[in-house]
Amino acid sequence: MVYHRAMNDPLLNEPFVRLFVGTLIGLVLGSFTTMLSYRLPRTMSIIAPPSTCPSCGTRLTPRDLIPVVSWLIGRGRCRHCGAPIGARYVMIELVTTVAIAAAFVLLGFSLALLLTLIALVAVITALTIYCERRDPR
Numbered sequence: 127m128v129y130h131r132a133m134n135d136p137l138l139n140e141p142f143v144r145l146f147v148g149t150l151i152g153l154v155l156g157s158f159t160t161m162l163s164y165r166l167p168r169t170m171s172i173i174a175p176p177s178t179c180p181s182c183g184t185r186l187t188p189r190d191l192i193p194v195v196s197w198l199i200g201r202g203r204c205r206h207c208g209a210p211i212g213a214r215y216v217m218i219e220l221v222t223t224v225a226i227a228a229a230f231v232l233l234g235f236s237l238a239l240l241l242t243l244i245a246l247v248a249v250i251t252a253l254t255i256y257c258e259r260r261d262p263r
């Protein structure tokens with residue numbers, strides 16, 4: 127087994143460091159997963175348009191896009207038009223974040239981790255799209 131030298135840094139192998147980095151990356155990927163599961167079934171570009179409120183169309187600023195935190199501060203409503211934002215999006219973000227943080231702690235910084243992250247995002251996105259089709263809300 128050949129590991130990059132940085133991967134053997136003892137600091138990166140501290141469980142607390144793994145949990146911290148895993149949570150941060152989990153939040154980012156959780157947002158990404160939420161965006162994918164919303165846009166893919168609607169055949170929207172996943173790159174081009176910046177995120178907007180589905181109700182009022184206001185372009186969302188970084189302040190609106192802090193995962194989970196923005197939703198809690200706004201009490202589940204759009205800051206601009208007051209339209210409710212489904213709690214399910216926060217659930218997807220939370221589930222993704224927890225799963226990814228766990229993967230970081232269990233696997234450490236490795237190729238297995240990278241593959242697991244890709245698989246988690248793909249599976250959670252697919253499950254979300256599947257559930258929405260069966261039970262549109």
Ligand SMILES: [Zn+2]
Nearest residue numbers: 179182204207
């Ligand atoms: Zn709005």
